[in-house]
Amino acid sequence: MTQYKYIKSLNHALSFYIEDCVARGQSNATVTTKQYLLNLFLNWCLSKEVDFIHQLTIHLLEDYRRYIAAYRKPADKKPLSIVSQYHRLSAVTTFCDRLHYYDILLDSSYLKFELPRLGRKLPKVIPDESQVEILLNQPLLRGDIGIRDRAILEMYYATGMRRNELAQLNLRDIDWQGNMVLVRKAKGGNERKVPILPRTAFWLKRYIDNVRSKQVKIASGDALFLGKTGKRILPSTLTELVGRYLRRSGVSDKGACHLIRHSTATHMTNNGADIRKIQELLGHSDISTTQLYTHISISALREEYVKTHPFAITEQQ
Secondary structure (H helix, E strand, O other): OHHHOOOOEHHHHHHHHHHHHHHOOOOHHHHHHHHHHHHHHHHHHHHOOOOEHHHOOHHHHHHHHHHHHHOEOOOOOOEOOHHHHHHHHHHHHHHHHHHHHOOOOOOOHHHHOOOOOOOOOOOOOOOOHHHHHHHHHHHHHOHHHHHHHHHHHHHHHHHOOOHHHHHOOEHHHEEOOOOEEEEOOOHHHOOEEEEOOHHHHHHHHHHHHHHHHHHOOHHHOOEOOEOOOOOEOOHHHHHHHHHHHHHHHOOOOOOOHHHHHHHHHHHHHHOOOOHHHHHHHHOOOOHHHHHHHOOOOHHHHHHHHHHHOHHHHHHHO
């Protein structure tokens, strides 16, 4: 791939990399995030008089790590979370990986660079089945828009899909005969088919027949869920929508789409679902990620503990 050796500057390399990401079918959201994080890195490089690709070494990355660790946010003077630090550094190493692939970056010392380890935490709130039912009933007082929102919430809980995946659903992705939905624009560019419940299909049909038909415009295209303007609903709108219903229902004052995704996986696991099947449903490439999302609830753990631990059994006798 020696034809790319004319790329010398970091700015030129960034433009090339972004074009490469687009050519490989990465989503607009992914590309935008990468560009933002790498611009932060390039601006820091500029302050260090680092302008060229050959200056990308492990020593530079370690300097950037120390800068990020010492950085304080202007608004509250607090440090960046370990997750934010991870994302900033990961964006740089992925950038280096692609430049190395094209023989634009020849120094491979960056491969020794270790990203921060992310701690894994249980979510503070996992709604139980009865709480989810309360949540799903919240939109019914809002007329037509409430029917749309009920269909969205039902789809979330039935499939456990990500918010970007739900926002990108099209009418043709629903298999009404088999009660399945095709997730086309999944994370990593993969596709998967997931089942939906008959009750989910009921609310989808009610929304499509009675609400979407009133919203639809030329700009709607084949989008399944539409916003107030008649265009495809935005992921940010889904976050606001789900968060509002979670607070209104009293289920949780924090969290949104991801909390329902987690609830789906947790409830299915508690009811005996195989973790490999949950992995397929959620679209995880790594089983360890699925395990993070399928911790049993504390109440279920306590109940099982009392029933099975020898000392607990002795105390009950």
